[in-house]
Amino acid sequence: MKPIIHLKSISEINRFVQNKTQHPLVSVIDFSTADEYLEEGTRLSADFYTIMFKNYCSNHMKYGRQSVDFQDGSLICIAPKQLITLDNDIEKKENMMGWGLFFHPDLLRGTSLGNKMGDYSFFSYETSEALHLSEKEKQILYDCIQKIETELQENIDSHSQNLIVTNIELLLNYCSRYYGRQFITRKSSSSNTLSQVENVLKDYFRSNQLKETGLPTVKYLADQVHLSASYLSDLLKKETGMNAQDHIHYYLIEEAKNILLNTDCSVGEIAYSLGFEYPQYFSKLFKQKTGQTPVEYRNFN
Numbered sequence: 001m002k003p004i005i006h007l008k009s010i011s012e013i014n015r016f017v018q019n020k021t022q023h024p025l026v027s028v029i030d031f032s033t034a035d036e037y038l039e040e041g042t043r044l045s046a047d048f049y050t051i052m053f054k055n056y057c058s059n060h061m062k063y064g065r066q067s068v069d070f071q072d073g074s075l076i077c078i079a080p081k082q083l084i085t086l087d088n089d090i091e092k093k094e095n096m097m098g099w100g101l102f103f104h105p106d107l108l109r110g111t112s113l114g115n116k117m118g119d120y121s122f123f124s125y126e127t128s129e130a131l132h133l134s135e136k137e138k139q140i141l142y143d144c145i146q147k148i149e150t151e152l153q154e155n156i157d158s159h160s161q162n163l164i165v166t167n168i169e170l171l172l173n174y175c176s177r178y179y180g181r182q183f184i185t186r187k188s189s190s191s192n193t194l195s196q197v198e199n200v201l202k203d204y205f206r207s208n209q210l211k212e213t214g215l216p217t218v219k220y221l222a223d224q225v226h227l228s229a230s231y232l233s234d235l236l237k238k239e240t241g242m243n244a245q246d247h248i249h250y251y252l253i254e255e256a257k258n259i260l261l262n263t264d265c266s267v268g269e270i271a272y273s274l275g276f277e278y279p280q281y282f283s284k285l286f287k288q289k290t291g292q293t294p295v296e297y298r299n300f301n
Contacts (some may be wrong), residue, residue: 010026013027014027025103027152042085048105049103049105051075053075055074107165121230124230125231131178140174179234183234193225197232200224213275250289256286
């Protein structure tokens with residue numbers, strides 16, 4: 001296995017692919033020329049945000065261990081410090097097209113976008129959960145990239161940061177829209193995932209896992225359905241109006257209701273049996289979800 005190449009600055013990624021550095025905090029790279037510098041199995045991590053669009057004349061693209069089987073091209077967004085393995089298995093280099101946008105968090109400091117980056121949860125998705133784009137969507141995103149690239153070719157002045165960041169934010173907002181569309185168009189797949197989530201939670205609360213390991217986490221739930229925690233939460237939110245944590249709490253409260261109405265256990269005993277270290281946390285959550293305290297629920301039902 002090849003060692004991890006850690007890139008600390010925008011100038012380092014530019015040197016890595018023989019691209020000219022036009023701005024110290026942001027770069028646009030044309031993959032039709034840069035791919036020749038990316039050997040199969042190259043493992044990279046970086047201190048900056050990465051957005052990569054790869055489009056092949058073949059319908060097979062692979063990042064890491066996961067294949068992305070979308071003929072019209074796929075886009076992935078990677079937060080700083082995440083690891084990605086590039087695996088180019090397309091025989092002809094001329095079939096490779098695409099672009100990469102790389103920007104350092106320092107570019108966003110003091111801007112409204114800097115405060116909003118946590119809202120773009122797709123930066124925490126796995127590469128197998130790529131955004132699959134239509135021709136129209138590809139062109140819209142590319143228009144944003146061209147505006148950024150045009151600004152990079154200008155001399156840096158007092159307007160440069162604002163104009164570049166504005167177009168990056170526009171691109172990210174389009175990505176949010178298109179991911180929303182993707183959740184809808186893949187409704188059958190989403191429904192299957194929802195069924196899997198429900199079965200996992202039912203089995204968990206019916207078994208001894210609750211007593212042995214405590215409440216299931218969102219990561220546990222995501223691992224069971226082979227998705228990243230962020231992608232699963234966003235998918236469930238789009239499908240049901242509740243994120244992954246909400247689903248866990250729903251099954252927890254339903255189990256708590258059953259115990260309250262069918263046993264004489266104290267609220268403290270129920271809280272401990274449901275994985276809570278402190279009963280007051282259980283009571284607070286129960287009232288938040290039902291509008292009643294556990295005692296009130298037991299007395300009035």
